Amino acid sequence: MKNTSRAARAAAGVALAVALAGCSGTAPSASNSDSAGASSGGDYILGTTDTVTALDPAGAYDIGSWNLQYAMFQQLVVIPANGATEAPDAASACTYGDAKTVTCTLNAGLKFSNGHDLTSSDVKFSFERNLKIAAPNGASVLLGSLDTIDTPDATTVVFHLKQADLTFIKVLTTAAASIVDEEVYPADKLLDDSQVVGSGPLMLESYTAGDQAVFKANPNYTGDRKAQASQVFVKYYKDSSPLRQAVENNEVDVAWRDLTPTDYADLTSKGALDVIQGNGSSFRYWVWQFGTDVGKQKAIRQAAAYLIDREAIAKDAYDGTVTPSYSIVPAGFAGQKDSFKDAYGAAPDAAKAKQVLADAGIQTPVKITIGYTPTHYGPNAVDEANLLSEQLKASGLFDPKTESAEWTQYQTLYKQKAYDLFMLGWYPDFLDADNYLTPFLVDGGFFKNGYSNSKVNELVKQEQGETDTAKRDARIGELQDITAADVPLIPSWNGKNVAVSSKSMSGVKDTLDPTYIFRLWAISKKG
Amino acid sequence: MAVSGSDKSEGTGRGTGRRPTERKGSRVSRGSLPRYILARIGLIIPMMWVLLTLVFLLLRVAPGDPVSAAVGGKLDPTVIEERKTALGLNRPLIVQYFEYLWQVARFDFGQTISDNRPITMIVRDNGGATLTLTIGAFLIALGIGIPLGLAAGRARDSIRDVAIRLFGIITYAAPIFFIGLLMQMFVARPLGLPTSGIAGPRTQFTVQSRPVTHILLVDALLQGNMAALGDILVHHILPCLTLGLLICGVFIRLVRVNVLQTLQSDYVEAARARGIPERQVVREHAFRNALVPVVTVVGLQAAMLLGGAVLTENTFNWPGLGTQLVHYIEARDYIGVQGLVTFFAVVVVLISLAVDIINALIDPRVRYS
Numbered sequence: 001m002k003n004t005s006r007a008a009r010a011a012a013g014v015a016l017a018v019a020l021a022g023c024s025g026t027a028p029s030a031s032n033s034d035s036a037g038a039s040s041g042g043d044y045i046l047g048t049t050d051t052v053t054a055l056d057p058a059g060a061y062d063i064g065s066w067n068l069q070y071a072m073f074q075q076l077v078v079i080p081a082n083g084a085t086e087a088p089d090a091a092s093a094c095t096y097g098d099a100k101t102v103t104c105t106l107n108a109g110l111k112f113s114n115g116h117d118l119t120s121s122d123v124k125f126s127f128e129r130n131l132k133i134a135a136p137n138g139a140s141v142l143l144g145s146l147d148t149i150d151t152p153d154a155t156t157v158v159f160h161l162k163q164a165d166l167t168f169i170k171v172l173t174t175a176a177a178s179i180v181d182e183e184v185y186p187a188d189k190l191l192d193d194s195q196v197v198g199s200g201p202l203m204l205e206s207y208t209a210g211d212q213a214v215f216k217a218n219p220n221y222t223g224d225r226k227a228q229a230s231q232v233f234v235k236y237y238k239d240s241s242p243l244r245q246a247v248e249n250n251e252v253d254v255a256w257r258d259l260t261p262t263d264y265a266d267l268t269s270k271g272a273l274d275v276i277q278g279n280g281s282s283f284r285y286w287v288w289q290f291g292t293d294v295g296k297q298k299a300i301r302q303a304a305a306y307l308i309d310r311e312a313i314a315k316d317a318y319d320g321t322v323t324p325s326y327s328i329v330p331a332g333f334a335g336q337k338d339s340f341k342d343a344y345g346a347a348p349d350a351a352k353a354k355q356v357l358a359d360a361g362i363q364t365p366v367k368i369t370i371g372y373t374p375t376h377y378g379p380n381a382v383d384e385a386n387l388l389s390e391q392l393k394a395s396g397l398f399d400p401k402t403e404s405a406e407w408t409q410y411q412t413l414y415k416q417k418a419y420d421l422f423m424l425g426w427y428p429d430f431l432d433a434d435n436y437l438t439p440f441l442v443d444g445g446f447f448k449n450g451y452s453n454s455k456v457n458e459l460v461k462q463e464q465g466e467t468d469t470a471k472r473d474a475r476i477g478e479l480q481d482i483t484a485a486d487v488p489l490i491p492s493w494n495g496k497n498v499a500v501s502s503k504s505m506s507g508v509k510d511t512l513d514p515t516y517i518f519r520l521w522a523i524s525k526k527g
Numbered sequence: 528m529a530v531s532g533s534d535k536s537e538g539t540g541r542g543t544g545r546r547p548t549e550r551k552g553s554r555v556s557r558g559s560l561p562r563y564i565l566a567r568i569g570l571i572i573p574m575m576w577v578l579l580t581l582v583f584l585l586l587r588v589a590p591g592d593p594v595s596a597a598v599g600g601k602l603d604p605t606v607i608e609e610r611k612t613a614l615g616l617n618r619p620l621i622v623q624y625f626e627y628l629w630q631v632a633r634f635d636f637g638q639t640i641s642d643n644r645p646i647t648m649i650v651r652d653n654g655g656a657t658l659t660l661t662i663g664a665f666l667i668a669l670g671i672g673i674p675l676g677l678a679a680g681r682a683r684d685s686i687r688d689v690a691i692r693l694f695g696i697i698t699y700a701a702p703i704f705f706i707g708l709l710m711q712m713f714v715a716r717p718l719g720l721p722t723s724g725i726a727g728p729r730t731q732f733t734v735q736s737r738p739v740t741h742i743l744l745v746d747a748l749l750q751g752n753m754a755a756l757g758d759i760l761v762h763h764i765l766p767c768l769t770l771g772l773l774i775c776g777v778f779i780r781l782v783r784v785n786v787l788q789t790l791q792s793d794y795v796e797a798a799r800a801r802g803i804p805e806r807q808v809v810r811e812h813a814f815r816n817a818l819v820p821v822v823t824v825v826g827l828q829a830a831m832l833l834g835g836a837v838l839t840e841n842t843f844n845w846p847g848l849g850t851q852l853v854h855y856i857e858a859r860d861y862i863g864v865q866g867l868v869t870f871f872a873v874v875v876v877l878i879s880l881a882v883d884i885i886n887a888l889i890d891p892r893v894r895y896s
């Protein structure tokens with residue numbers, strides 16, 4: 001009897017668990033299994049490996065944070081999906097008076113999601129606050145050319161710049177230029193993530209850092225970026241492996257940033273999900289360290305530029321998910337030209353590499369240390385580094401060795417001249433050729449590789465202030481030619497913007513453009 | 528047995544007899560439970576100090592800093608240095624160290640550098656997920672480990688014994704992320720089980736919108752939301768099983784060895800001699816006594832369980848403290864890592880203390896040793 005009753009209790013326990021599991025549906029689809037929440041047809045779940053630093057626009061300078069901010073906040077102007085020029089958002093227009101003055105006119109009747117009016121005073125407050133806080137992880141540096149702001153009336157904002165800067169309107173499209181409510185946000189410190197409020201197409205319902213964010217449509221939003229789904233879930237994943245499992249298991253509807261190239265190829269071949277590719281603007285490049293005996297010799301830099309086989313790297317290291325890059329500026333930008341192809345050819349040329357080294361009297365093979373970081377840029381960075389090393393070695397002109405370090409240590413090592421040539425990657429802040437020139441070429445670039453060319457510095461200054469498009473394009477072209485001749489860095493490839501989506505989604509393809517803005521408001525689930 | 532038996536009346540210090548070492552007028556005698564507990568609590572302070580110092584120094588010695596980790600790929604070194612200075616990271620190490628100790632002494636664990644979250648908030652928001660994961664895993668470990676250990680101990684050197692021992696070794700030795708991956712690939716899909724997270728996003732949103740304890744499972748129960756409860760339980764299956772398998776190997780081996788020893792002991796032989804059926808001898812004499820050392824091991828396993836939870840959480844995208852810890856390590860967020868490691872340490876220390884006290888209560892020999 002005793003045993004029978006124990007067995008009965010155990011059976012009852014198991015039955016309860018099964019019954020509870022049954023209540024959930026136990027289906028792999030999150031949208032099916034989550035019977036706890038009411039679901040409308042258009043709601044969807046985005047899965048991503050991006051991290052979020054802060055929801056307050058003054059506190060972040062990363063794609064993960066910015067993408068949530070684009071949904072929650074308005075900027076004065078925005079870049080529409082696959083568009084090249086700015087479109088109205090909070091402002092009906094922003095125009096240059098001269099190269100040092102930008103005037104924006106706000107649309108009438110703008111409101112934050114809490115019902116407060118959005119006026120020029122909020123805009124002024126937002127910019128000044130961002131600069132005042134200068135958060136360690138923030139993007140106040142993008143507003144560096146801003147001098148003062150005037151607000152002659154409630155709908156007019158006049159930005160006075162320290163120097164001529166034709167990229168400033170582009171800066172206005174970034175999340176760093178998001179407009180916040182001066183009645184809610186403190187002027188001198190960041191607002192807690194749980195309290196953020198904006199005037200964008202979506203408003204935050206709940207946010208658990210590193211886990212998930214939930215948005216609903218903002219009823220006070222009156223602009224062109226109307227929310228297509230009444231509720232949007234963003235689910236955060238630690239790395240690509242569980243994200244892939246989740247999208248294959250239908251636990252998320254869309255996986256964006258980042259699965260591995262191998263995952264994309266595999267999922268494409270299986271065909272159960274849509275692997276959608278859009279134009280990208282990410283940039284992978286190899287930087288020469290001018291502080292080493294190898295890196296400071298122009299002939300060695302040029303010889304390596306002759307030898308790199310970008311097609312092989314794109315095909316073998318990245319399964320064809322990237323496009324070989326022959327310029328510091330990606331294709332599609334005004335003024336772009338394939339300067340490295342013009343200077344060194346599309347295919348490797350060992351003979352010319354040998355010639356340039358011989359002309360300079362450099363003994364071969366040249367010992368060279370190639371540095372890379374194995375995880376920060378994804379697992380395929382290792383393959384790329386090894387391929388480049390093999391290509392250099394195969395020529396017989398170089399004796400390369402590769403060394404790697406994790407991201408935080410890597411940054412210290414490349415500044416300490418541990419590598420002759422090292423790998424870096426870049427996502428643009430805004431879509432303008434200048435965002436690929438100033439950060440890389442002026443006084444050694446942000447990576448401080450020791451390269452300095454007064455002509456380059458002067459040309460950069462000129463293109464930033466040049467109002468004549470043709471002249472500006474010419475200067476940008478000249479800068480690319482000088483880069484190809486001096487070789488402070490070697491362009492490797494430009495990435496595509498790729499998402500994996502269930503077949504029931506709409507709007508995903510349209511948002512995959514070089515801005516890397518995932519327009520959460522523009523996506524919905526069909527049916 | 529004699530020692531244990533004689534101590535029974537005196538173990539709690541409430542006995543009438545005085546021990547030779549007990550001084551007249553002394554409120555706590557050597558071997559008394561309060562004295563034992565006080566000694567154990569006293570050990571916590573130097574232990575925590577050593578740990579805090581190690582964590583502080585290791586993080587500073589490790590390459591990288593929170594600013595470079597976050598924006599190092601965008602900003603030039605001058606700006607990065609300015610930002611580090613503004614955060615106080617360029618001050619002398621000794622100043623930072625004593626400031627840190629003073630903060631901890633006031634139970635102020637600070638706010639993370641990378642995303643401005645108070646440590647207490649992280650523990651509140653993510654601690655519940657780790658708690659339910661470890662409890663679930665522990666129950667699974669006991670549920671698998673004890674019966675299998677018993678079965679192996681009863682059939683020494685049989686095929687069953689060898690198979691169970693092998694199973695125990697494999698589950699203990701196999702990397703947790705590997706087992707997790709196998710579970711996701713070969714168990715989740717055929718059974719339609721979720722592969723990541725503590726609940727579906729909608730369930731999580733619904734339950735978290737009315738938090739009571741911040742423990743999702745408990746909140747769903749308190750809200751009477753059975754559908755949510757079911758969803759949460761289903762999400763627990765694979766992570767708990769993966770972590771539980773890691774721990775169950777220890778229990779299998781421990782229970783097996785203890786069953787073997789007790790089956791050979793005098794009192795079991797005496798029970799057999801009295802004609803008690805073998806099944807009853809095993810269940811009521813050997814098995815119960817074999818379980819006593821398991822209590823000790825429970826405490827020792829707490830650290831292993833939390834360590835395993837870090838890996839399990841990362842494999843299953845579990846929103847617990849382990850995932851947060853890895854995130855802050857990658858971000859070189861000193862405050863985040865220090866705060867969470869300290870919290871983990873406090874939990875392990877408290878569990879060890881509780882186990883020591885329980886042991887002292889069960890077995891008075893402990894407090895005299």
